Amino acid sequence: DAKTTQPTSMDCAEGRAANLPCNHSTISGNEYVYWYRQIHSQGPQYIIHGLKNNETNEMASLIITEDRKSSTLILPHATLRDTAVYYCIVRPQGGSEKLVFGKGTKLTVNP
Amino acid sequence: NAGVTQTPKFRILKIGQSMTLQCAQDMNHNYMYWYRQDPGMGLKLIYYSVGAGITDKGEVPNGYNVSRSTTEDFPLRLELAAPSQTSVYFCASSYSPVQVYGYTFGSGTRLTVV
Numbered sequence: 001d002a003k004t005t006q007p008t009s010m011d012c013a014e015g016r017a018a019n020l021p022c023n024h025s026t027i028s029g030n031e032y033v034y035w036y037r038q039i040h041s042q043g044p045q046y047i048i049h050g051l052k053n054n055e056t057n058e059m060a061s062l063i064i065t066e067d068r069k070s071s072t073l074i075l076p077h078a079t080l081r082d083t084a085v086y087y088c089i090v091r092p093q094g095g096s097e098k099l100v101f102g103k104g105t106k107l108t109v110n111p
Numbered sequence: 112n113a114g115v116t117q118t119p120k121f122r123i124l125k126i127g128q129s130m131t132l133q134c135a136q137d138m139n140h141n142y143m144y145w146y147r148q149d150p151g152m153g154l155k156l157i158y159y160s161v162g163a164g165i166t167d168k169g170e171v172p173n174g175y176n177v178s179r180s181t182t183e184d185f186p187l188r189l190e191l192a193a194p195s196q197t198s199v200y201f202c203a204s205s206y207s208p209v210q211v212y213g214y215t216f217g218s219g220t221r222l223t224v225v
Binding site: 034036041042043044045046049087098099100101102103104 | 115144146152153154155156159169170199201203213214215216217218219
């Protein structure tokens, strides 16, 4: 399985952009990058995913480097409600449909 | 549209007792999953199912059993509860192919074994 590396924790000021990095240097050509987040004690919530092009939706933007070895999740105007653990996940190969979760990045948005 | 519904939300079991964690989804998803999350840790896959009548083991299946008799329901059975099974359990479901639609998670069942 492709592995991901994320910082353990990050801080961001309310109203500023939060940029969460993820390294996935062993990603294969047909693997997608997914981002999920987990607000305290709740089930994880899907945010966004991409293959090789940058993606944007109502929640966030995903920037994937040209070599696909890393990506950045951007929350353009972070609010206190964005405080959560953010998981960067690469979908496993071999036709398996399951996602594997690491420890993620704990983002704290400060007033 | 309720999404993924888990019951109960909380439960305390004594060592050696048995229980079933219920999971139901109303989105007609083919794929369903059970994860557990220990304090301060990421989620670990217990079992998953790619459709009615088909189940397979994940990373940590020991001590658990599952069945999938309908598309909607995916119960998780603990036969002989042990303190190591104290955790928060999340059920999830997805369409196929998963890379298009992502996963939908339930709100979790917090289980304590004493």
